[in-house]
Amino acid sequence: MKHEIEFLIIGQGIGGILIAFELWKMGKSFLVIDDGSEKAASLAAGAILNPVNLNKWHLFEDQKTNWNISLKTYHELEFLLKERFLIPLKFYFFPENDFKKIPEEIPFVSKPDQKDINMVSEIFNNPGDALEISDVYRVDIHRLKSAWKKFLSQKGIYIQTDFHFSDCAFKNNSVEYGGYIFQKIIFAEGARGIANPYFHDLPFIRNLGNVLHLKIENMPREIGFHSDKEKLIPMGEGRFWFGSNYEWSFNELLPDIRWQNECFDILKRRLKIPFQITEHFVAERPTTIGQKPIMIQSKEHPELYMFNGLGTRGFTVAPVLAKEFYGKYFGNKQVE
Numbered sequence: 001m002k003h004e005i006e007f008l009i010i011g012q013g014i015g016g017i018l019i020a021f022e023l024w025k026m027g028k029s030f031l032v033i034d035d036g037s038e039k040a041a042s043l044a045a046g047a048i049l050n051p052v053n054l055n056k057w058h059l060f061e062d063q064k065t066n067w068n069i070s071l072k073t074y075h076e077l078e079f080l081l082k083e084r085f086l087i088p089l090k091f092y093f094f095p096e097n098d099f100k101k102i103p104e105e106i107p108f109v110s111k112p113d114q115k116d117i118n119m120v121s122e123i124f125n126n127p128g129d130a131l132e133i134s135d136v137y138r139v140d141i142h143r144l145k146s147a148w149k150k151f152l153s154q155k156g157i158y159i160q161t162d163f164h165f166s167d168c169a170f171k172n173n174s175v176e177y178g179g180y181i182f183q184k185i186i187f188a189e190g191a192r193g194i195a196n197p198y199f200h201d202l203p204f205i206r207n208l209g210n211v212l213h214l215k216i217e218n219m220p221r222e223i224g225f226h227s228d229k230e231k232l233i234p235m236g237e238g239r240f241w242f243g244s245n246y247e248w249s250f251n252e253l254l255p256d257i258r259w260q261n262e263c264f265d266i267l268k269r270r271l272k273i274p275f276q277i278t279e280h281f282v283a284e285r286p287t288t289i290g291q292k293p294i295m296i297q298s299k300e301h302p303e304l305y306m307f308n309g310l311g312t313r314g315f316t317v318a319p320v321l322a323k324e325f326y327g328k329y330f331g332n333k334q335v336e
């Protein structure tokens with residue numbers, strides 16, 4: 001007799017984790033499968049939550065609606081997992097010469113106060129240009145993912161393996177897979193969702209980001225900055241993340257050396273202290289036309305759902321969208 005479970009979730013990037021968390025809170029039975037790939041967008045990301053759109057000098061449109069829900073959800077997860085992974089940053093912005101005129105007043109943006117100015121002067125060239133952005137956080141996704149994996153593994157509901165579509169058998173409004181019977185499968189595969197054989201004509205557009213990892217010994221632990229495009233984000237223990245760019249046309253996932261050289265120049269210009277590039281890699285963002293998330297149910301196989309297309313700000317929007325997704329498809333069947 002095969003074991004029956006209500007949900008199977010494929011993928012444990014930030015999308016899959018937050019969907020699984022919603023199911024957990026609602027007391028649903030579920031199993032998750034993730035292949036443990038280090039190339040997943042969530043693991044490659046700067047994973048920053050920033051309320052201000054610095055390119056347009058205004059708050060992100062969803063700032064009011066999404067922001068508090070996102071922070072609250074991450075805090076709830078921290079509480080459940082007894083692990084701290086939402087890290088507040090001291091985050092500075094250095095507008096370059098040709099940057100749009102800065103408005104007189106904008107929420108979350110101010111000149112660094114007197115007690116910070118000495119520290120800023122020791123680290124950065126032209127410290128007088130610095131603006132401080134408040135309420136910026138980094139989600140330490142490596143810590144979150146490993147704590148979540150441990151939590152679910154202890155309950156026997158996390159399997160690290162590749163999901164094979166050809167092994168699915170559709171029977172009586174359910175799907176047999178790997179010796180189990182599932183009522184529903186939720187695909188949260190990130191950029192690999194483009195090749196999902198059960199969902200067609202999805203509005204994905206491929207997008208690649210280059211990332212540098214740096215070692216900066218003398219940089220205080222939780223300081224980051226934003227130049228016109230790239231961001232420096234602390235990863236702990238003197239390690240930093242620097243990126244990223246947006247490539248819309250590419251055939252292979254290869255690092256762009258010209259971009260690395262440009263970044264080297266930005267870092268040289270901006271930092272007074274020595275830095276060392278330790279790694280250069282690329283990752284694909286799960287982006288869509290019009291930056292709209294994909295939250296759908298298959299017409300052909302109504303047991304199948306997709307949660308994807310989280311785009312460039314996945315870490316801010318995923319907590320809210322995971323709730324919306326749950327409410328839309330499973331909400332009326334909440335808590336038994």
Ligand SMILES: Cc1cc2nc3c(=O)[nH]c(=O)nc-3n(C[C@H](O)[C@H](O)[C@H](O)COP(=O)(O)OP(=O)(O)OC[C@H]3O[C@@H](n4cnc5c(N)ncnc54)[C@H](O)[C@@H]3O)c2cc1C
Nearest residue numbers: 011013014015035041042045047048163190209313314315
């Ligand atoms: C360079 C870069 C920088 C970014 N910076 C930020 C940022 O600062 N802030 C922000 O909010 N967002 C940022 N993003 C966007 C953010 O990373 C994404 O929106 C988000 O991570 C997408 O999460 P996801 O769970 O949908 O996909 P993913 O993180 O890709 O997760 C999908 C998971 O499913 C697994 N999987 C797929 N297929 C299978 C299968 N068949 N079997 C088993 N497992 C499978 C994958 O291996 C992976 O673990 C950035 C993205 C990139 C690439």
